Amino acid sequence: MDEDRTKGKAKDVKGTAKEAVGKALDDKEMQREGRADQAEGKVQKKTGEAKDALRGKD
Known part of the structure; x- marks a missing residue:
């Protein structure tokens, strides 16, 4: 799993709080x-998902 997915999710949760x-x-x-x-x-998480898709990973 790409690091951007994890960091993006953490930033999203932090923002919600x-x-x-x-x-x-x-x-x-x-x-x-x-x-913000x-x-x-969310953008960072989607970037990580795209990177994973290009590598053939979920």
Whole structure:
């Protein structure tokens, strides 16, 4: 499994947590950062999936 898949998933989870904390604290900036982390993580995960597909791995 490509390293980008793992790192992307971790970044997505971190972003979800950051967004939730931001909502709880009514911190709009933290919520935006969390959503940005999630988007970045999803892109990174998809990049890893594409690399694995090119190598013939799942």
